Amino acid sequence: MKPLVIYASAFATVAAILGFKEEPMLITLVSAGLCGLILITDWSTGRLLIAMFSFAVATTAEILIVNAGIWTYGANDVLGIPFWIPFVWVNGAFFFIQLKEDIDRIIRRRRV
Numbered sequence: 001m002k003p004l005v006i007y008a009s010a011f012a013t014v015a016a017i018l019g020f021k022e023e024p025m026l027i028t029l030v031s032a033g034l035c036g037l038i039l040i041t042d043w044s045t046g047r048l049l050i051a052m053f054s055f056a057v058a059t060t061a062e063i064l065i066v067n068a069g070i071w072t073y074g075a076n077d078v079l080g081i082p083f084w085i086p087f088v089w090v091n092g093a094f095f096f097i098q099l100k101e102d103i104d105r106i107i108r109r110r111r112v
């Protein structure tokens with residue numbers, strides 16, 4: 001069930017961004033809620049650390065890039081970035097970690 005929740009959350013995050021582009025707080029609530037759902041579905045300290053690390057590092061990178069004038073957002077809620085950006089990065093981190101685990105599992109099966 002964990003992979004399904006993670007993949008569905010990733011696609012739901014993208015759908016929320018596209019569907020609610022005029023409602024940034026709704027995007028924030030949906031993407032933050034999906035992060036919480038993933039953490040509740042498969043709780044571990046490691047997963048929490050991944051969430052905190054990706055939240056902090058990716059958000060810092062976004063702020064630096066925006067403030068350097070390399071990238072801009074239509075909504076600049078906090079230090080030049082929308083509120084929802086950190087949660088999108090966390091969902092993305094969970095998505096790519098799960099994808100790597102699934103690819104590794106497929107490769108191991110083929111070797112046996």
